[in-house]
Amino acid sequence: MSSAQQPAPPRPTSRDVARAAGVSQATVSLVLGDKWRGRVSAATAERVRGTARDLGYRPNLAARSLRLGRTRTALLVVPALTNEFFARVYTGAAAVAAEHDFGVVLYPSPDGTGPARDPFASARAALDGVIASSMAADALGALRGADLPLVMLDSDPEDHGAAARVNLDIADGMRQVAAHLLGLGHRRIVHLASAVDTWTFAVRARALREAVRDVPGAALLTVASPLDVRAGREVAETVLASSGPPPTAIVCDDDILAAGACKAVRRRGLRVPEDISVTGFDDLALATAVEPELTTVRLPAEQVGERGMRALLDVLAGRPAAHHDLAVGLVVRGSTAPPPAA
Amino acid sequence: MSSAQQPAPPRPTSRDVARAAGVSQATVSLVLGDKWRGRVSAATAERVRGTARDLGYRPNLAARSLRLGRTRTALLVVPALTNEFFARVYTGAAAVAAEHDFGVVLYPSPDGTGPARDPFASARAALDGVIASSMAADALGALRGADLPLVMLDSDPEDHGAAARVNLDIADGMRQVAAHLLGLGHRRIVHLASAVDTWTFAVRARALREAVRDVPGAALLTVASPLDVRAGREVAETVLASSGPPPTAIVCDDDILAAGACKAVRRRGLRVPEDISVTGFDDLALATAVEPELTTVRLPAEQVGERGMRALLDVLAGRPAAHHDLAVGLVVRGSTAPPPAA
DNA sequence: GCCTCGAGGTTTTACGTATAACGTCGGCAT
DNA sequence: ATGCCGACGTTATACGTAAAACCTCGAGGC
CATH class of the missing domain: 3.40.50.2300 (Response regulator)
Structure with a gap:
């Protein structure tokens, strides 16, 4: 009766692909992970890629994360998304993240200043790194303690302890x-x-x-x-x-x-x-x-997010992360004029 | 030299907790999963909880997801976060999610109408369900095809295929x-x-x-x-x-x-x-x-997010998900007046 | 005295992936 | 002919958790 009663078609695993392609699961993993040069023939690799596509194979991210110990997910800590500035920071960060198959999860703090409690207490904490905007000093402590790579946005350059920093002038x-x-x-x-x-x-x-x-x-x-x-x-x-x-x-x-x-x-x-x-x-x-x-x-809010994410990716890849300073510019419009002649 | 050269203190696993508490890993899992009634003595349970706290144990979410096949993560598809309305929807959804140890990941579509391509192509796709705001019909197709529980926000009531719907009047x-x-x-x-x-x-x-x-x-x-x-x-x-x-x-x-x-x-x-x-x-x-x-x-933007998330949680828990209709109200301020006397 | 049963655990397994370690089989130099 | 090596794979294992299946032991019933 209820059409919601799907028979739950189980997603194909790498082993299913292997079976269908007539190879071992390891080979599938090598090919799809692009680590097959000199280990698998080009013909076999192509065949594997083909069957994976046919079966609609998508790697199970949980399994991958478990195996690798990395999640390809970053936490962005911002005061509030309803502030357009931070919405734009997020947009920039998410765009760069997507290019690198990374995810961004948000931690908007309730009070608009910083995380009320440990942001990891909320336990979504399967994170590779953290990007945090300027916030109250005490709130920062929790982030530091997590010994995850930390990129700070628009924050005190004297305050060391961040792996990288993206600042606005x-x-x-x-x-x-x-x-x-x-x-x-x-x-x-x-x-x-x-x-x-x-x-x-x-x-x-x-x-x-x-x-x-x-x-x-x-x-x-x-x-x-x-x-x-x-x-x-x-x-x-x-x-x-x-x-x-x-x-x-x-x-x-x-x-x-x-x-x-x-x-x-x-x-x-x-x-x-x-x-x-x-x-x-x-x-x-x-x-x-x-x-x-x-x-x-x-x-340049989006740029702040972009650079921040790029810096985090650099740190995670072991590359040296440059500190960035972004220029800002006055835009003169109609709300300023000479003072009234006294 | 570089203080970034941490010795990488490995996070304790449930097995570490088990060893420290003098029980088996299974017992730890039972106790922490609150499924120990009648299987473990209250004294042991308390001891396990204590050592877990002492060691600062946090379950590995990747492993849990792999085991359970569920990720406790929902996708929220919105046109653009820079639109305050959707930022508020997110805020509401995230708040409810946090209460239930759920995460919300965003898919803001670039063009502001719907996902340009398959939102799952970006492969963050470790999802239990989807909450999607009103969007172009073709973009909807991709979401339907994923046979994930789908909650629609502010969308056509005639359009079936969503497990639940939260509408504004x-x-x-x-x-x-x-x-x-x-x-x-x-x-x-x-x-x-x-x-x-x-x-x-x-x-x-x-x-x-x-x-x-x-x-x-x-x-x-x-x-x-x-x-x-x-x-x-x-x-x-x-x-x-x-x-x-x-x-x-x-x-x-x-x-x-x-x-x-x-x-x-x-x-x-x-x-x-x-x-x-x-x-x-x-x-x-x-x-x-x-x-x-x-x-x-x-x-009531936040409420839309809250109800949407609650509905999704209901669906995931197998509870019947009610369709919601939220009332809206005119707020008369200074931009309206009688027309000029002709 | 033997069986049952429940309380209180433990052992084992599976989830899906990445990769280290290990074959196998020709070809080629010695 | 033997040894070795490179090309092409395969087998085996570990990641950390949840939970099914299995043990053990003492008390109680008959």
Whole structure:
């Protein structure tokens, strides 16, 4: 009755292929593993390949992993996939992985900062290596302890212990933002920073602080906010509502906060960029969805994932893994302008 | 010299635990597999558990999979993770999976519609089941052929062949949009539809068409666009530039297109919502990031993932898998208003 | 006194693969 | 003729786990 009652056609094994091709299982393994040169005749090899194709043979990955002790699977640890930046990192990593018959499994941490508990406790842990984005120091400990090859993304270069590292020149990006705003004449600047305490955000803060310090008469106020639009807006509103002369520019740690900041500005009855300039960071799709479009720093997210995965593959293959530094670039759009003539 | 030269501490196996606890490997397996009732004394069981913990024993998943023929891994097929909706679906699915010691591996299709080739060709194929979102019919074929339990998300209920289905009441959502706009007095409506030809979008089109048809004097024009802000804006601009009386409302297939439509309206020197109302679909973060905030239909994306995974687990456990229908709700925000008094 | 039975284990096997170790059989130099 | 070698395979084994099948021993029934 129920058509779901399949007789369960058992997948063919290498032994089935061997039988069908009239050779031993070992020969099948050699041929399909491309290790047959000088051990099997070309004719036999071709015959084996043919029957394997005919039978629709697919190697059992569990068996292969058991035998080899390697799983061809990498763990990517990211704060949250709903953040487009990390979705793009994943996309890049997965693309490179696929080229090398590798899999990528994700560990998105619930709180958005790092794995709450041991990521391997979740026991999907059949891993060859780990790629981890910048995260809280304590969360890092668990990853280190697993003594798996570790590639860090966008994290402190001073922090050794990773087999490789792929970094974005975040400091340079923030310096470009600062130069842009200071060049336009802005002197009262607010830094709407991420409340998350990771290297990538610390670098933004430092670079901005130093750039502002170099300009006489320029002042910087830093406030922290969780990384969502509403929180960004609320924190920005608080700043704008406080006494004293309002800022003429709000530098945000990412585009999401910038979107919030723009809303805060308009709620005060002011305009972006005429009254207050706002800058973002990341260049997400959001940056060109809002109006005005955000002046922001473009981060090559996919490339981060690609390079990270390539570095991991290098490490796994015993090749020397280069540390990468990726350039970032300011994209000037409509959310910045000279400050209002005082 | 290189500290990377670890002596490779071999992970303890169940046999190591057995030796340390003074029992046989089988006993360890029974105890840790929680199948020891009446076969092993409580004292022994406790001792085994203790030594396993002490040694830091973790079962080798490859070996377990090989033995059991099951991998505790599901494939989630989604168009693109950079679309927040699917990132949220993943998040929900992964959360439920983790509760059951299951893993989720992703297959994001490059073109955004469906797997370009056989998703199993990429050979990560150690899968117990598949959860697939609405996609092009031809791409579906590959999934069916794999005779793995298949759970479909947001797809045609008439299309049998899935072991379970989790659907959103998309039609109802679109009816709510239509009722809202028609109730406000809109009569010239443009449907900015997705160019992707899948069930979920077909339903939107049909529901809107039928709702408009029921109102005398109401007219509907449908145009298709790729799912990104720029494309949405461009298509909307074309529509607005064409001759004839302009629409008073633009109904979009998702929030991304709606953001584009809003920009198109303003480029024509018109205002949202005073001159033209715009509605979205999905209720992404984007919907409250743009200004005005979008009137849209909230889709419980995480729930889709959760229910989908639960359904798959049910099927795998031989339990009857219920088909789910999730309600959606209109969220009225600032992008809709009565049409301008003609 | 013998049989049964259950509690509490142990021995053994199979899962499918990769590969080390081992034939076998001509041909060719010595 | 003998030894050796290369070409072409095969046989055997191990990876770590789950679980079926099998042992052993003491208590209890008759």
